[in-house]
Amino acid sequence: MTLPAETETLARRAVEVAIxxxxxxxxxxxxxxxxxxxxxxxGEVEGVGVSSSAGVGVRVxxxxxxxxxxxxxxxPAQAEVAARLAVxxxxxxxALQRSPVRLAGVEPVQDRWETALAEDPFAVPLEDKLxxxxxxxxxxxxVPGASVATGGFHAWRRRSRFVSSEGTSVAQRIVHCGAGITATAVGEHEIQTRSYPNSFGGDFGAEGYELVRRLDLAGQAPRVAEEAVQLLDADPCPAQTTTLVLDGSQVSLQVHESIGHAIELDRVLGSEAAYAGTSFLTPHDRGRLRYGSPLLNVVADATTPGALGSFGYDDEGVAATCTPIVTGGVFRDFLSSRETAAAIGLDRSGATMRAQSWAHLPLIRMTNVSLLPGQAGSLDELLDGVDHGIYLETNRSWSIDDRRVDFQFGTEWGREIRHGRLGRVLRNGTYGGRTTSFWGSLDALGGPGLWKAWGLPNCGKGQPGQGSRVAHGAVPARFRDVQVGAG
Amino acid sequence: MSAGALGADRLHAVLDAALGVSGADDVEAQVTRTWGGLTRFARSQVHQHVAGDDSIVAVRVVTGARIGVASTNDATARGAATAAARALAAARCSAPDPTYAGLAGPAPLPAVGRRYDDDTAGASPRRRAAAVADLLSRLLPGQEAAGAVATTASEVGLATTAGARLHTLTSGASASTVVMGHGASGHAEDAAVALADLHPGDVGQRAAATCAAAVDPGPAEPATYEVVLLPAAVTTLLQYLGATTVSAKAHAEGRSAFCGRLGTPVASPLVHVADDAVGDGALGAPFDPEGTPKQRVELIAGGTAAGLVHDRATAAAAGVDSTGHALAAPNPWGPLPRHLVMAPGDSSIDELVAGVERGLMVTRFWYTRTLNSKQTLVTGMTRDGTFRIDGGQRGPAVRNLRFNQSILEALASCDGVGDLLRVAVDGTSQTRAPALRLRSFRFTSVAGH
Structure with a gap:
């Protein structure tokens, strides 16, 4: 890890000046x-951009x-000015403070941590990536009928040094990268896009360029374009209440929106009410609220190897951990910080505080909020026994109310399910529901062999707005009696 | 010297270090300095209070029509030269860009009103906290508020090897809040160039009044309703229309709802929408990141699809001049409108409501997303005050509803426009919108709480 010792001196000096x-x-x-x-x-290079930014943030x-x-x-001089300004x-x-902030305790630590890489994405020649x-x-x-084809590659490297007045000093080097492609077909009144391996720019992880090589973008490209063109003439997804099977990527976004955000304790306590919203959950719900069917097991695990939300320590210097969120369908715990943990009587932070950059205040962010796998060994096993239903794949639109209850998601690719098999292609498939009743309708999950951590590079929160990269392990899943329609 | 500003000469000395990179055909460089703070409150107390400063030097280098872009926050001449060298290295790895249209040369900037206020640029944390206190003082018993008061300043210098040399100073102040109490909520916001022109007390009072009126929301059936959309709700529709429909790039690729419809009716004759970064009331810099002076562009004139926004690449392809709507490079999205404004009408809110026999009044929308850009079809929820309208009078609150609605179809049913524009800012984007009365708006489900 290449992080100059002067960075520790700089951060330590800022802390001393603030104290x-x-x-x-x-x-x-x-x-x-x-x-x-x-x-x-x-087929033409549209943009090649590199950026760098360094600075110091002081929190007091x-x-x-x-x-x-x-x-x-x-x-040093500017860091000292920032420290005094923070005070x-x-x-x-x-004058506007009614209850003073208290912090849950943390053991001081001196440590370093870095992402495990097989092939540094920044070292791969630009020409090869392009x-x-x-x-x-x-x-x-x-592919005839494909109007627009895009591809993107993104890599981030974050080297940081955290020093606190309680004696913690942590150095980290975190590397993320990923890539994806899209094909768009345009009709007179329709526009259809297929993405691979996921929308939101593709798939991303705390890995090296080996992740991108595994995707086989060029090999998948013809199929992706053919599906976009096929969608233009597909039947619209019929509106009905039916059995719904979702692919793993769409399940990952369902987890993100209807579990991941709802369990952020700052939202629960009202801190995000003006912008991101609140949550239907209350502190009283821990260990009591039935979040979903007994098949629903969710953890927030910042130690998942290779997942986009993994790290060694959060931006409060608390070691990464795995927190049970839902066990057997019962809500267990929140994503928390030192402040919010203390506010509801917990003795330890859940280690989820992250900031987009040195210029941003850390907030509670999802880590890898992951759905644990079930038993089905294949998609066919999930379809087996479904006489009539709908299969939907790859997110296209996402919308949920400010308490994370009422949602509607749209998807790129739909298939009718008839007698346990996938049938005709359907376009503009949407589905909607309410969080706990939807998860309550979960009746089958893909098994460990279908589990994958999907990286989301664009989770927004806070004022000023901050982006965060998170992940959600997920498997294909089956839900009964879901309202499905055409968007 | 203004508070925190370095001045054109010092910024251009930094930029000249980038422009001097050896081996490039063309170079465009911009330095953006920002400073200020944001005082965020929740449960009626300050909980996130931040201040800071930063600079970004962004350099676009062209060699043989191959383009590379690099940025750094090392805003020294050495940092700018390093960024230029990195951009050149990136360009050499790239392939010729067939859409490259050269760099902007010297051009006069449009005359604009006041864009910078020294007092706002130097506002202290205590000034922002005092504004928050003013806002909170207007709450009613049993209410709490969350929101933010921000003061920012920005100094931008831009230069190209084609001869453009620009400099501007801007400032902004904003206040927004969601007031909550008795199971209801209300929202209001305001923005201005100067903190002295911001009215946080008025923001608090408006949100508190909406919250008080929104208690005990009753049921509402999902259906197609006549609606009165208050300005914050109209703002959302304009933003999504702008993002999907009026970019020349989306139009050229056949993705826009204006494809084949320019010069034809797309909305009610009462609807006039423009993008205007130069007229009275606009905030921000008068030139885009390519150094093109911003122009006012009529997008919908009297209900007719009237125009598109361009950057240099789309303008060259279309054989027209750039309208000054480029985003910072690298930019896969193409030009976008960042200062949308809908012309006000002559009706008060009460007059708009009086024209509805049975319908809904919506304060704002939430989590809106595009379902079909070609049809301007979007979905989202209502939030922070949705009310029944009965017999031309605002009635009791109803629970939030989900909508699935084409924006252009909604605007085609417009038969009343409010006489007051409200301003909303989101980063460097600004939208000014009136209230609207629409004869048809489709709600598809009702929230369960």
């Missing part, structure tokens, strides 16, 4: 970010109020 200015707690994060984004459209508590200040000039910010909120996307998009555009 000297009256803070009762302080932490400082030096973060150095590198990104690489490649875009190809219709004074009189029980938070203050945060950051500077993009990571030098001033905390002081200015005191060539892959060019070949894939040209293969899609070669």
């Amino acid at each position: 000297a200015a009256g803070a009762t707690y302080a932490d400082a994060r030096f973060v150095d970010l590198d990104e690489e984004h490649l875009a190809v459209r219709n 508590l004074k009189h029980g109020c938070w203050g945060f200040a950051a500077t993009g000039v990571p030098e 001033e910010v905390a002081e200015s909120g005191q 060539d892959l996307l060019v070949r894939a998009t040209r293969a899609m555009l070669g």
Whole structure:
């Protein structure tokens, strides 16, 4: 790991200055970010972008109020200015503070952690990465009827040093990357897109370029384009209440929206009410609320190897952990921080606080909120016994109310299920429901061999808005009596 | 010198270091300095209070029509030169871009009103906290509020090897809140160039009044209703229309609902929509990241599809001039409108409501997503105050509903436009919208709470 020792000195100095200015707690994060984004459209290179950003964010508590200040000039003098400004910010909120912030305890630690990589994505020549996307998009555009073909590659590297006034010092190097392709077919009144391996830009992980090589983008490209063209003339998904089978990627988004966000304890306690919303859950629901059928088992596991939401320590210096969220259908626990854990009487944070950059305050973010697998060994086993139903695959639209109860999702690809087999192709398939009743209708899950951690690179939250990269392990799943329709 | 600003000469000295990179045909460089703070509150107390500053130097280098882009927050001449070298290296790995249309040259900027306020640029955390206190002071008994007050300033310098040399200073202040109490909620927001022109107390009062009126929501049947959409709800429809329909790139690729319909009626004759970053009331810089001065573009004029927004690539392909709607490179989305405005009408909210025998009034929408861009079909939920309208009067609150509705079809049924524009800001985008009365709006389900 290449992180200069001066970064620890810098962060430690910022913490010392904040404490000297009256803070009762302080932490400082030096973060150095590198990104690489490649875009190809219709066989032509559309964008090659690289970026870097480094800075220091200082977070303090004074009189029980938070203050945060950051500077993009990571030098001692500027870090000291940021530390003093953070204390001033905390002081200015005191008049509007009714209950002082308390923090759940954490054992001080000195450690370092880094993502395991087989092939550093930043070391792969740009020409090679672009060539892959060019070949894939040209293969899609070669399918008659395909109008637009895109491909993208994205990589992020985050080197950080966290130092707190409680004695913690952690250095981390986290690398993420991923890629994907889309084909779009345009009709007079219809526009249909197929994505591979998922929408939202593809699939992503805390892995090296080996993830991208496994995707076989060029090999999959013709099928992806053919399906987009096929959708233009497909029948619309009929509106009905029926048995619904979802592919793993759509299940992962269902988990994200109707479980992952609902269990964020800051939302539950009202901190996000003005923007992201609240939650139907209350602290009283731990161990009591039936979230879904007995088949529903969910964990928040930031230690999952290769998953996009994995790390060694969160941005409060708390070690990554695996927290049971739903066990046998019963709600067990929230995603928490040191502050929110203390607020509901927990003795330990769930280690979920992450910030987009040095310039952002850490927030509770999903890690890898994953659905545990069931028994079905194949998709055919899930379809077996379904006389009439609908199979839907790959998210196209997602919408849920501000308490994470009422949702409607649209998908790219649908198939009719008849007598246990996939039938005609259906377009514009949507389904809707209410969170606990929908998960209550879960009656079969794919087994361990179908389980995969799907990376989502674009989860938004907070003011100012922050993006976060998270993942959800999921399997194909079957639900009974779901309202399905055409969007 | 203005609070925190460095001035054009110092910024251009940084940019010149990028423009001097050896081996490039064309270079475009922009430095953006931002500073300010945001005071976030929830449960009527400040809980996230931040301040900071940053700079970004973004360099686009072209060699043999191959393009590379690099950015850094090291806003020194050395940092800019390093970014330019990285951009050149990226360009050399790329392939010629057939859509490349050259860089912007010198051009006069449009005359715009006040865009910068020194007092706002230097606003302290205590000033923002005082604004929050003002907002909270308007709450009614039993109510709590969440929201944010922000003050920001930005200094932008841009230069190209084609001769463009631009500089601008902008500032902004905003307040938004959701007031909650007795099982109901209400929303309001405001934005201005200067903190002194922001009215956080009014924001708090409006949200509190909506919240008070929205208690004990009753059932509502999913159906197609006549509706009065308040400005925040109209803002959402305009934003999604702008994102899917009026980009020249979407139009050229056949993805836009305006394909084959430019010059034909697409909405009610009462509907006038433009993108206007230069007129009174607009916020932000008067040029885009390619250095093109921003133009006002009529998008829907008297219900007729009237125009598209362009960047340099789409403009060259169409044989027209860029309208100044480029996004920062690399940009796979093409040009987009960032300052949408719908022309106000002459009706008060009460007058709009008086024209509805049986319908709904919607404060705002939430989690809206596109279902079919070619049909401008979107879905979403109502939020923070949805009311029944009976006999031309606003009635009791109803539970939130989900809608599935074509935006253009909704605008085609417009028969009343409010006389007051409300402004909403989202990052560097700004939307100004009136209330609308629509004769047909399709709600497909009702929330279970």
